[in-house]
Amino acid sequence: MASTMKPSTSNRPRSVGTMLRILGAGLLIATGGIHLDLYLTGYRHIPTIGTLFLLQVISAFVLALLALVLARRTVALAAAGFALSTLGGYVLSLWFGLFGFKEIRTTAGVVAGILEIGAFVALGGYALFFAPASTRGPAQLQALARRAFVPLVAVAGLALVIAIANSPGVSAPGGSTTTISGSGTAASMKVSIRNFVFYPANFTVAPGTTIVVTNNDTVAHTLTALNASNPLGKFDTGNIAAGKTATFAAPSKPGSYAFYCSIHSFMVGTLVVK
Ligand SMILES: [Cu+2]
Numbered sequence: 001m002a003s004t005m006k007p008s009t010s011n012r013p014r015s016v017g018t019m020l021r022i023l024g025a026g027l028l029i030a031t032g033g034i035h036l037d038l039y040l041t042g043y044r045h046i047p048t049i050g051t052l053f054l055l056q057v058i059s060a061f062v063l064a065l066l067a068l069v070l071a072r073r074t075v076a077l078a079a080a081g082f083a084l085s086t087l088g089g090y091v092l093s094l095w096f097g098l099f100g101f102k103e104i105r106t107t108a109g110v111v112a113g114i115l116e117i118g119a120f121v122a123l124g125g126y127a128l129f130f131a132p133a134s135t136r137g138p139a140q141l142q143a144l145a146r147r148a149f150v151p152l153v154a155v156a157g158l159a160l161v162i163a164i165a166n167s168p169g170v171s172a173p174g175g176s177t178t179t180i181s182g183s184g185t186a187a188s189m190k191v192s193i194r195n196f197v198f199y200p201a202n203f204t205v206a207p208g209t210t211i212v213v214t215n216n217d218t219v220a221h222t223l224t225a226l227n228a229s230n231p232l233g234k235f236d237t238g239n240i241a242a243g244k245t246a247t248f249a250a251p252s253k254p255g256s257y258a259f260y261c262s263i264h265s266f267m268v269g270t271l272v273v274k
Contacts, residue, residue, distance in 0.1 A: 017130025024122030025064040032060030034112040042197045045266045048099040073131035080123035087116040094163040102218040104194040105167035201269035209250040215240040226258040
């Protein structure tokens, strides 16, 4: 990469511009991909935020495609502005909450935030320094935008870092299947809820294991046996308020127990007693 980039900087600035444009479009598509994945795995159920996620995915793909096809300053500026506003939405939801939803820090969110800054730098850099002269705006505006570019990138990066540092975050494993081994009731199993998803959603425990459920969201949730008439046993944490923890004992009879959140029925998982 570096060896092909160096000679271009001095001799063919246009090819550096083309690389920036392609890089920016790629980063934008990556942010759209992360949002699509989050949308499909739970965010689609969150009011307003779910719709915004879908809009983000569509806009990111359309703008990235346009930026790839059209070597125009306006298109690159629109795509750069979009990347920055997506980042703004993330920072706001992390810091203050947005439309009644307060985001919890996750790896996917942090990665998306970093990629959005990257897309802004690449597409904004292209628009301000490499776009064909014929597609540039008035010279004075251009000079002003160039001067504001680096400070703007610094502010965006700082806002992301502060928002991330202020968010509690959770280090629980992702939605994978987890098995804990332990001797009977001595062991306990930790389940956390964040952004309307159980982590882990599927797990196996010994009979009677203490299940500790922590709600990291800003709204109440429950962890409730799905089939209340399951003859093997039932369980229900009742409402767990934002930031609170509740415990219950896993059924003593081996079997598979589907569970859900009785407030948000789309939140589901399976507890296996073995
Ligand atoms: Cu819930």
